Amino acid sequence: IQKIAVMTSGGDVPGLNACIRAVVRTAIFNQLKIVGIQHGFEGLIAGDFVPLHAQSVSNIIQLGGTMLKSSRSELFRTKEGRLLAYEKIKKENIDAIVLIGGDGSFAGVNAFIQEYADIPFIGIPKTIDNDIAGTDVCIGYDTALNTAMEAIDKIRDTAESHERIFLVEVMGRDSGYIAYGAGLASGAESILIPETKADIENLENILKKGWNRKKASLIIVVAEGDENGGAYKTAEMVKKYMPTHYVGICILGHIQRGGSPSAADRILASRFGYTSVIALLEGKKNIMVGIQKNELCFTPFEEVKKQHLQINQSTLNMLNALTS
Numbered sequence: 001i002q003k004i005a006v007m008t009s010g011g012d013v014p015g016l017n018a019c020i021r022a023v024v025r026t027a028i029f030n031q032l033k034i035v036g037i038q039h040g041f042e043g044l045i046a047g048d049f050v051p052l053h054a055q056s057v058s059n060i061i062q063l064g065g066t067m068l069k070s071s072r073s074e075l076f077r078t079k080e081g082r083l084l085a086y087e088k089i090k091k092e093n094i095d096a097i098v099l100i101g102g103d104g105s106f107a108g109v110n111a112f113i114q115e116y117a118d119i120p121f122i123g124i125p126k127t128i129d130n131d132i133a134g135t136d137v138c139i140g141y142d143t144a145l146n147t148a149m150e151a152i153d154k155i156r157d158t159a160e161s162h163e164r165i166f167l168v169e170v171m172g173r174d175s176g177y178i179a180y181g182a183g184l185a186s187g188a189e190s191i192l193i194p195e196t197k198a199d200i201e202n203l204e205n206i207l208k209k210g211w212n213r214k215k216a217s218l219i220i221v222v223a224e225g226d227e228n229g230g231a232y233k234t235a236e237m238v239k240k241y242m243p244t245h246y247v248g249i250c251i252l253g254h255i256q257r258g259g260s261p262s263a264a265d266r267i268l269a270s271r272f273g274y275t276s277v278i279a280l281l282e283g284k285k286n287i288m289v290g291i292q293k294n295e296l297c298f299t300p301f302e303e304v305k306k307q308h309l310q311i312n313q314s315t316l317n318m319l320n321a322l323t324s
C-alpha cells in the first residue's frame, strides 16, 4: 500500500484528534501518503478529502472534537451510498482506510467490504458509552467519565448546602458504563442503569434510609438509557417517595462529549492509531483494534457488537455497601 486515508465517524469523543495525529505520524514515518476524509461517511460519499502532513496534526493532541469533522450517515447504509463511496476511494487512489468509529460505523463498513473486497479497513473503537465488544475500553470513555464525575461533585456541593435531592442524568444510550463509573467515583447514593432492575427496586429504601440517618444530600445518577425513562420520569417516582423534599434534575448531555482528552485517552488513542497503521503494513484487514487486559488485540468487523456492562451479584453487593 502507498496511500491511506483516515476518517472519524459517528458521535465525537475527546481523543479523536490524538488518534488522527498518531495515524498520520505513523503513516508518514513509514513513507505512506495520507489523506483525511472529512465529515465521516457523508464526506467519503461526497469525495471530501484533504491531504495530511506531519505539520497538519501539530498541536492537536490536547484538543477535543475532531479536526476531520464527523457525521452519522444514513446514505452509507444504502447500496447506492456505498457505491458512491467506492467510486470516490478509487478515484483518489486510496489503498486502505483507518476508520475511527463506533459499532454502527463498523457494521456499515462490514456491509461495504462484502460488496467491495479490495479496500482494506482497520477500525479504531471510540465511544463515550464504552459499549463496543472486543475492547475493554474505547477512546473517549475516560474523559467523559471524569467530566461527569466533576459535574456531580459540583452538584453535591450545592445539594449539601441546601439539603436537597438531585437526579443527574448522564449519557449512555444503551449502556450504564458512564453512570456506573461516575456514580461510583462521586459517591452517589443510587445509580440507575439499563443493565439491571435491582437498582430501581431498591431506590425508595436507599433514599429513606439515607435521609433517616441525616444525610444532608442525596444524589441519584441515572443513565439516559435506563428503562425507567431517564431523570424526569424517575424524579416523579422520587417525589412520591419523598413528597416534602426538593428534587432537582440536572441533565449533563453533550458536555460529556467535549473537552480536552485525559492522559488515559490520549495514550489509548496514540496506541490505537499507531497500531492501526502497522496492522495495515503487516497486511491485516477488516478488523478492529482493541485492548484487553492491557494487551492490544484485533477483532474481525463481523464479530464487533455491543458490549454490556456486567452487573453481577458481587457488584450489586459492593454498590449496596458503598451507598448505604
Ligand code: F6P
Pocket (backbone or CB within 6 Å): 011, 127, 128, 129, 171, 172, 173, 224, 257
Ligand atoms: O453514543 C454516544 C452518545 O453520546 C450517546 O451516549 C448518546 O445517546 C448519543 O451519542 C447522542 O447522539 P447525538 O450527538 O447524535 O445526539
